[in-house]
Amino acid sequence: MTDLHSPETQTLRFRRRVLFAGALVLLAFTVLLSRFVWLQVVMHDYYRTRAEDNRIALLPVTPHRGLIIDRNGEVLARNYSAYTLEIQPSRVAGLEHTIDELSQLITIEGRDRKRFRKLMEESRNFDSLPIRTRLTDEEVARFIAQRYRFPGVEVRARLFRQYPDTELASHVLGYMGRINRRDAEHIEESGYADNYRGTDHIGKSGLEQFYEQELHGVTGFEQVEVTAAGRAVRVLARTPPQQGNNLRLTLDVGLQRVVEEAFGDRRGALVAIEPSTGGVLALVSKPTYDPNLFVDGIDSTNWDALNTSIDRPLLNRAISSAYPPGSTFKPFMALGALTAGKRTAGQTIADPGFFDFGGHRFRDDKKGGHGSVDMHKSIVVSCDTYYYRLASDWGIDGIANFMSQLGFGARSGIDINGESAGILPSPEWKKKRFKRPDQQKWYAGETVSVGIGQGYNSYTLLQLAQATATVANNGVMFRPHLVKYVVNSRTGAERMVEPEPIRTVDLKPEHLEIIRSAMVEVNKSGTGARAFAGAPYEAAGKTGTAQLFSLKGAEYKSAHVNERLRDHALFIAYAPSDKPTIALAVLVENGGFGAQAAAPIARQVFDYYLLGNKPAGPAPEDGDATDVE
Amino acid sequence: MQLTSNRWARLRELTGRVLSMLDVPLLLIAGVLLALATLVMASATADFDYRFDAHLVNLVVAFAVMLLVAQIPPLRLMQLALPFYVLGVALLIGVELFGEVSKGAQRWLNIGFTRIQPSEMLKISVPLMLAWYFHRHESQLRVRDFLVAGVILAIPVVLIFHQPxxxxxxxxxxxxxxxxxFAGLSWKLIIPVLAAGLIAAGTLAIKGDALCADGVAWPGLKDYQRQRVCTLLDPTLDPRGSGFHIIQSSIAIGSGGVLGKGWKEGTQTHLEFVPERHTDFIFAVMAEEFGLLGCTVLLVLYSALIGRGLMIAAGAPLLFSRLLAGAISLSYFTYAFVNMGMVTGVLPVVGVPLPFVSYGGTALVTLCTGLGLLMSIQAHRRRRRER
Structure with missing residues (x-):
């Protein structure tokens, strides 16, 4: 035994084994080599012939993309088939010359050339790219007769996406675009490469992007016999493609249309939610754009116009922009104060028209103040002083804790991408946000302006609508979603996107009732009274104004301020107030006071959704609306 | 001035020391292999230039890793063996529990800023661990030690197999x-296992039809794995799926002939008949364009690489270094044999890249880590002798 373990024998044995392994390697490689010789020498002639007439090509058959349908069955996105003239640039010698020649047969305009050039920059080298889409039958016939002159150029029937309502709901639907290199890499990494052979468009934003995997479908395959030049002559076998799934939305397109028309030419956003499910009834961002422009590759002129416009039509203002909530924050502040036991409804303050804190005077909108103010009145007349003091008494940590439960400052998880988290100010947030120690410190004075929805406060309209819906739904909060169910287009089977309760905020019914009755009063005798005059239903609401431009001490005269620096008008509301079926938040950029620009839009929304009344035109601006918020 | 020249001298000394760890024969062989690979890659990625650029970046990163690993002396490597193994297995369990599913398999672990594939790391840390284990028990190796080694090996293998x-x-x-x-497992155990393997392969070859009939389940294998073996026996069974791959790659290779069709002239591969042509099936591109000549050169290069590795193993003073060097060298053989066997239709289709040739940064880094380990073992043997 000892002999066996001596270092010498061990080394010797190891070397023997190394030799054995080496011999095995050589043996295995010899087997491989003989296989190579078999394939490349003995069978060479056979395989050469097979390669020469390797006529069996496996061609992908692109599936039809699923449809997008609103809650009442109106189709928002569909497909159509059209002939396109395609060039494979890698197979064409003189590209410009070829296009010139082609243009003698088929109309090719300057913008077609521009678009083609842009496509070339973005695409893979071997791609076949459209120079013209929607050829007429006559154009197809003319080209086919001359085809022999144009190697690398072909006419193909392709499916295109179409949005029949053009600009309507474009931020919800999103748009399709050609698969670029980044998309291609992503597809490969995700393991979908096989299913995307033959697909050259992909959802780039909105629902088209978020539900890409549902909508795309399963690619089929055709085994075809091809000629030496690669043209298919006969189909040998076929695995049919499976059409993509349809999306049935919670969105009510009729309502969406009412809202978009109510905005007219004004910029802004509106989110309306069904409080009992979290289903989004309308999600509007104005201005919109026409997603059809992107379908066969957007040309540079249109692209530049969309990108450089000062109105930023591609920006989804409802979920990607965060705004200060202004006075619409006050009902939530009041509710929190009741819940946290910081105030009772009956407690009153004497409002002199300002609140002094740390040597700084925080002013109320109304000179001289509102007199004696309790909680109900503080919401109805939108008393700033009440909330300055409340915020200061309550403290920033308590405020941040309560507001985060209502969803402020966190992404809601809605089923489209690009959501902003907004800013829920707190000492922790400030520490993370700023680098320099002196900037990181939270000052008690900053808490005061948080109380009236100004300061660092910044939320998306979606968050504001979600919080309103949560209050309307007695504290049960749902994840907002746009898709109600996914429909298997082959079997018709419906897969529900279940309403997902995120949490139940612990709110007392008597506290909710205090807030509700105050918000109802806003629309009866307060800032929303003019907009809601004569409404046959009872709506709870609160106006707000988000300051963009602070005039220290000076009086605000909207006429004197540049239009783009004017305040944003805000309004939150739900109705009917006793059994809410709709809750919304609306903002009109640079609209001035909430009562003036935003509340009339909410009125039209409720009139349509609850009564079925279609408004005649854009919502009126109430020029005489009270400027007290 | 004095200071600068001093610094300069120190820098030169340092560079000299770093470079002295490199093994010239290994470096030359790997260099030629990688040059050939880059040539083939340029053809295989002809319609994806960004891949080629990424390949060049991968080369630089992998070389740096090799240089770094070569600096670590074997004694230090032994200290790292156990922690690396434990970390690797822990990550595998993490994948099992929280991993991301991609291409029907759960292989990736999201660690916040990037995704990692822990199974790749085990290719190095398993032999490291086993070599360290045997080294510790060098003086009295018993049957029990081989059993323990079997368990050490089985845990990660089962976890990876399960991903799948x-x-x-x-x-x-x-x-x-x-x-x-290499640690000296008794021939009495090796021979029966080898024999059983040969018999299994033989049975498949003869009775394949019955075993591949629909509905026959093979214990321990997923249906797609069974299908791959069956497809190998009769590619026409599945002409659209993996059978199509084998038929097409055979046509590509066979039509290449003795001298090949010439660089970037391969019609089969460029007309997209051959799938995965820059990754697992890149050998088909090479065989079509460079013919039997190119294939033979490749085999000679691999033989030289493995041979040099085995020489380093034979000359290493420590049991640990010997076992590690031997295992790494033969790993290169596994890669090469399994990949070329698969592409030429001798072995079933399993996802093994052609070493140093297939596209893929992670695989290249692992392979070059192996080179670095071999170099470290060789350099430190030399060093000890000099003293």
Whole structure:
């Protein structure tokens, strides 16, 4: 035994084994080599012939993309088939010359050339790219007769996406675009490469992007016999493609249309939610754009116009922009104060028209103040002083804790991408946000302006609508979603996107009732009274104004301020107030006071959704609306 | 001025020391292999230039890793063996529990800023661990030690196999088996296992039709894995799926002939008949364009690489270094044999890349880590003698 373990024998044995392994390697490689010789020498002639007439090509058959349908069955996105003239640039010698020649047969305009050039920059080298889409039958016939002159150029029937309502709901639907290199890499990494052979468009934003995997479908395959030049002559076998799934939305397109028309030419956003499910009834961002422009590759002129416009039509203002909530924050502040036991409804303050804190005077909108103010009145007349003091008494940590439960400052998880988290100010947030120690410190004075929805406060309209819906739904909060169910287009089977309760905020019914009755009063005798005059239903609401431009001490005269620096008008509301079926938040950029620009839009929304009344035109601006918020 | 020249001298000394760890024969062989690979890659990625650029970046990164690993002396490597192994297995369990599913397999672990594939790391840390284990028990190796080694090996292999990632499981299993073999596992055990394997392969070849009939389940294998073996026996069974791959790659290779069709002239590969042509099936591109000549050159290069590695193993003073060097060298063989065997239709289709040639940064880094380990073992043997 000892002999066996001596270092010498061990080394010797190891070397023997190394030799054995080496011999095995050589043996295995010899087997491989003989296989190579078999394939490349003995069978060479056979395989050469097979390669020469390797006529069996496996061609992908692109599936039809699923449809997008609103809650009442109106189709928002569909497909159509059209002939396109395609060039494979890698197979064409003189590209410009070829296009010139082609243009003698088929109309090719300057913008077609521009678009083609842009496509070339973005695409893979071997791609076949459209120079013209929607050829007429006559154009197809003319080209086919001359085809022999144009190697690398072909006419193909392709499916295109179409949005029949053009600009309507474009931020919800999103748009399709050609698969670029980044998309291609992503597809490969995700393991979908096989299913995307033959697909050259992909959802780039909105629902088209978020539900890409549902909508795309399963690619089929055709085994075809091809000629030496690669043209298919006969189909040998076929695995049919499976059409993509349809999306049935919670969105009510009729309502969406009412809202978009109510905005007219004004910029802004509106989110309306069904409080009992979290289903989004309308999600509007104005201005919109026409997603059809992107379908066969957007040309540079249109692209530049969309990108450089000062109105930023591609920006989804409802979920990607965060705004200060202004006075619409006050009902939530009041509710929190009741819940946290910081105030009772009956407690009153004497409002002199300002609140002094740390040597700084925080002013109320109304000179001289509102007199004696309790909680109900503080919401109805939108008393700033009440909330300055409340915020200061309550403290920033308590405020941040309560507001985060209502969803402020966190992404809601809605089923489209690009959501902003907004800013829920707190000492922790400030520490993370700023680098320099002196900037990181939270000052008690900053808490005061948080109380009236100004300061660092910044939320998306979606968050504001979600919080309103949560209050309307007695504290049960749902994840907002746009898709109600996914429909298997082959079997018709419906897969529900279940309403997902995120949490139940612990709110007392008597506290909710205090807030509700105050918000109802806003629309009866307060800032929303003019907009809601004569409404046959009872709506709870609160106006707000988000300051963009602070005039220290000076009086605000909207006429004197540049239009783009004017305040944003805000309004939150739900109705009917006793059994809410709709809750919304609306903002009109640079609209001035909430009562003036935003509340009339909410009125039209409720009139349509609850009564079925279609408004005649854009919502009126109430020029005489009270400027007290 | 004095200071600068001093610094300069120190820098030169440092560079000299770093470079002295490199093994010139290994470096030359790997260099020629990688040059050939880059040539083939330029053809295979002809319609994806960004891949080619990424390949060049991968080369630089992998070379740096090799240089770095070569600096670590074997004694230090022994200290790292256990922690690396434990970390690797922990990550595998993490994948099992929280991993991301991609291409029907759960292989990736999201660690916040990037995704990692822990199974790749086990290709190195399993032989490292086993070599360290045998080294510790060098003085009295018993049957029990081989049993323990078997368990050490089985844990990660089963976890990887379960992801499922057959290719990596095979590579890790082989690397571990090589260590156990070199540690002196009795022939009485090796011969029956080899025989059983041969009989199994033989049975398949003869009775394949019955075993591949619909509805026959093979214990321990997923249906797609069974299908791959069956497809190998009769590619026409599945002309659209993996059978199509084998038929097409055979046509590509066979039509290449003795001298090949010439660089970037391969019609089969460029007309997209051959799938995965820059990754697992890149050998088909090479065989079509460079013919039998190119294939032979490749085989000679691999033989030289493995031979040099085995020489380093034979000359290493420590049991640990010997086992590690032997296992790494033979790992290269596993890669090459399994990949070329698969592409030429001798072995079933499993996801194993052609070493140093296939596209893929992670695989290249692992392979170059192996080179670095071999170089470290060789350099430190030399050093000890000099003293």
């Amino acid at each position: 990632d057959l290719g990596t499981a095979v590579l890790v299993l082989a690397a571990g088996m090589f260590v156990i073999f």
